[in-house]
Amino acid sequence: MMYCWSHAGGELRDRRGGESRRGRRNEGREINHIEMRMRRKKGLIVAFDMEDVDSALSLAREMRNADGEFVIKIGRPLEMQAGVKIMAKIKEISGLPVIYDGKIADIPYISRRIAENAFDAGADAVIVHAFVGSDVLRAVKETGKGDVIAVVDMTHEGSNEFLRRVSSEMISAVLDVGVDGVVIPATDPQRLRHFASMIDNAYIISPGIKTQGASVGDAILNGADYEIVGRAIYTAENPKEAAETIYEEMIRRWRSGRNGRIGYRWITGGD
Ligand code: O7M
Numbered sequence: 001m002m003y004c005w006s007h008a009g010g011e012l013r014d015r016r017g018g019e020s021r022r023g024r025r026n027e028g029r030e031i032n033h034i035e036m037r038m039r040r041k042k043g044l045i046v047a048f049d050m051e052d053v054d055s056a057l058s059l060a061r062e063m064r065n066a067d068g069e070f071v072i073k074i075g076r077p078l079e080m081q082a083g084v085k086i087m088a089k090i091k092e093i094s095g096l097p098v099i100y101d102g103k104i105a106d107i108p109y110i111s112r113r114i115a116e117n118a119f120d121a122g123a124d125a126v127i128v129h130a131f132v133g134s135d136v137l138r139a140v141k142e143t144g145k146g147d148v149i150a151v152v153d154m155t156h157e158g159s160n161e162f163l164r165r166v167s168s169e170m171i172s173a174v175l176d177v178g179v180d181g182v183v184i185p186a187t188d189p190q191r192l193r194h195f196a197s198m199i200d201n202a203y204i205i206s207p208g209i210k211t212q213g214a215s216v217g218d219a220i221l222n223g224a225d226y227e228i229v230g231r232a233i234y235t236a237e238n239p240k241e242a243a244e245t246i247y248e249e250m251i252r253r254w255r256s257g258r259n260g261r262i263g264y265r266w267i268t269g270g271d
Pocket residue numbers: 047049075101127151153154155156183185207208209211212228229230231232
C-alpha cells in the first residue's frame with residue numbers, strides 16, 4: 001500500500017483515496033517533500049535535539065511505525081554533528097515530515113540561502129525569527145520550496161526582556177506575509193489562547209511541554225495545532241514509547257477538555 005500526504009485534506013490517504021489508518025501508517029509512504037507539508041491538525045512534533053547521530057537515526061527508524069500524528073523537528077545541535085544531509089536521511093527512514101529549526105535570523109539574502117539549503121536537503125518546513133522583519137520572512141517565503149514557520153514569542157525567561165513586548169505586532173506582520181505556521185509557547189496558556197484567537201490562516205506549534213513546565217495537552221486545549229516535545233522523549237528509556245504515550249495523553253486531554261473549563265495558570269518555563 002502506498003501512502004502520500006494529501007494537500008487538499010491534510011490527511012494521510014492511500015493512493016486509491018482511502019482513509020488513513022492507525023499503526024504502521026508510514027510504511028511504504030512515498031517520500032516527496034513538496035507533497036509532505038504540515039497542515040492544520042492536531043499532532044506531536046518530536047524535537048530531535050540530541051547530538052548523538054546514531055540515537056537520532058535509531059529513533060527515526062522507530063518512528064516509522066509509531067502510532068499517532070508525528071512530525072520531526074531537527075535542531076542545530078544535531079545538524080552541527082551530522083551535517084545538513086541528516087534531514088533527508090531522517091525523513092526517508094521515518095517517513096515523516098521534517099522541520100529544520102535553524103531559527104533563521106539574518107539579512108534577507110542569507111536567510112533565503114539558509115532556507116533554500118534546508119529545503120533542498122529535504123526539509124518540509126523551516127523556522128525563521130519574526131523579529132528580523134517582514135523582508136526576511138518574505139525572502140524565505142519566496143523560495144516557494146516549503147512551509148515557513150515564524151517565531152513570535154519564546155518560552156525562556158529572557159523573552160520577557162524584549163521579545164514579548166512586540167509579539168502581537170509580530171503576529172500581524174507574519175500573517176500579512178502569509179507564513180504557514182507560527183511558534184507560540186505552551187508555558188503561558190492564557191497568552192497562547194489570546195494569540196490563537198488572532199491567527200486564522202496558519203497553524204500554531206507550541207513548545208515548552210514537560211521539561212519546561214507546561215503539561216501535555218495545555219497548548220492544544222488553548223488553540224495550538226501541534227505540541228513540541230524534546231527532552232521528555234529523546235532522553236526517555238524508550239523514546240518511541242514516550243512519544244506515543246505523550247501523543248495519546250495530548251489527544252485524550254484535547255477530546256475531554258473541548259467541552260469543559262480549562263484551568264489556566266502561569267508557568268515560568270525555559271532553560
Ligand atoms: O521539550 P524540550 O524543552 O526539551 O525542547 C523544546 C524544543 O522546543 C527545543 O527544540 C527548543 O529549541 C524548542 N523551542 C523552545 O523550547 N522554546 C521556544 O520558545 C521555541 C522553541 C522552538 O521550537 O522554536 C521553533
